[in-house]
Each structure stands twice: as C-alpha cells, then as structure tokens.
Amino acid sequence: MILEFEGMRPKIHPTAWIAPNAVVIGNVEIGEESSVWFGAVIRGDEREHVIRIGARTSVQDNCVVHVSDRGPTLIGDDVTIGHGAVLESCAIGRSALIGMNAVVLQRAQIGESALIAAGSVVGEGADIPARYLAAGAPAKVKREVDGPALRWVTNSASHYVELSRRYLAESAPLPDPSSRQ
Numbered sequence: 001m002i003l004e005f006e007g008m009r010p011k012i013h014p015t016a017w018i019a020p021n022a023v024v025i026g027n028v029e030i031g032e033e034s035s036v037w038f039g040a041v042i043r044g045d046e047r048e049h050v051i052r053i054g055a056r057t058s059v060q061d062n063c064v065v066h067v068s069d070r071g072p073t074l075i076g077d078d079v080t081i082g083h084g085a086v087l088e089s090c091a092i093g094r095s096a097l098i099g100m101n102a103v104v105l106q107r108a109q110i111g112e113s114a115l116i117a118a119g120s121v122v123g124e125g126a127d128i129p130a131r132y133l134a135a136g137a138p139a140k141v142k143r144e145v146d147g148p149a150l151r152w153v154t155n156s157a158s159h160y161v162e163l164s165r166r167y168l169a170e171s172a173p174l175p176d177p178s179s180r181q
C-alpha cells in the first residue's frame with residue numbers, strides 16, 4: 001500500500017518492487033531496482049526529514065523504517081536490511097548489511113560495507129566504521145570485515161535485485177479461496 005500523507009507522496013522508481021502488503025507512507029524516496037518486501041513499513045511522516053532509499057537496496061520482510069524530528073533516514077545504494085530490522089533517523093552507507101532483527105537508532109551512522117549482526121542494537125549517535133562488524137546490545141565494533149565476509153556483505157544486495165525482477169515479471173494476486181464455495 002502506498003499512501004500520501006499531508007500532501008507528501010512517496011517517490012518510487014518504476015523499477016522498484018513493493019510487496020502488496022508493504023506500506024510506504026509520505027516523504028519517502030525509493031531508488032531504482034530496490035525492493036520492499038512483505039509486511040515492511042516505511043513511514044515518512046515528517047515533512048522536514050525524508051526517508052531516502054538508494055538503488056538496488058532491499059528492505060526485507062517485516063522491517064520498519066521510520067523518520068523522526070531528529071533527522072532524515074538515509075540508506076545508500078546496494079544495502080541489505082534483514083528481516084525484522086528497525087531503523088529510525090539514521091544513515092546507512094553503501095553496501096552495508098543490517099542483520100535480521102537489528103535496531104539502528106537515531107543519528108547512528110553505519111559505514112560503507114559495514115555489517116551489523118542479527119539482533120544487535122546500534123545506539124543513538126553511534127558511529128560504526130566502514131568495513132567493520134558490530135554486534136551486541138549495545139552494538140560494539142568487533143573486527144574488520146574482509147576477504148570472503150566482505151564479498152558476502154557487498155554482494156548480498158544482488159540476490160534481492162534478481163528476486164525482485166522475478167516478482168515484477170511473474171507474480172500476480174490469486175482469488176480469495178473463501179470465495180470459491
């Protein structure tokens with residue numbers, strides 16, 4: 001569902017895929033070949049602060065991306081946001097990977113190709129450097145991401161680009177089974 005709110009209408013690139021039960025509201029920009037999966041909510045209800053999602057970024061099932069009066073939510077190109085993650089008024093660098101059920105709080109900065117472990121809580125105003133792993137609650141920088149792990153982080157978005165292309169081309173709603181009585 002795509003909703004205008006107080007005259008703010010989402011700007012969604014025509015090649016982006018939005019699941020039929022995802023919700024995109026208000027002051028939101030979604031880049032080319034990005035995807036917003038089932039049950040995700042992207043709620044841009046602050047006029048002064050945008051939610052900007054770059055190209056080829058996936059916002060996976062049941063994520064919440066919000067903005068507050070404390071700043072925009074800026075998500076770079078080729079980012080993977082794992083199932084159930086919550087982001088609010090933060091900045092996520094290009095090719096970063098936010099693990100499942102992770103939380104990134106206001107004014108946090110996640111560097112390019114950084115990895116936030118599943119279930120971690122990145123505290124308000126935290127700064128996670130580029131190409132580093134952060135884990136825990138609160139999240140702490142653990143080690144540099146390099147070699148195969150870095151390739152996995154930086155290439156993870158491409159899987160969802162391909163999958164969203166398949167959904168754009170081949171998915172269609174089916175009739176309600178209860179109506180076939």
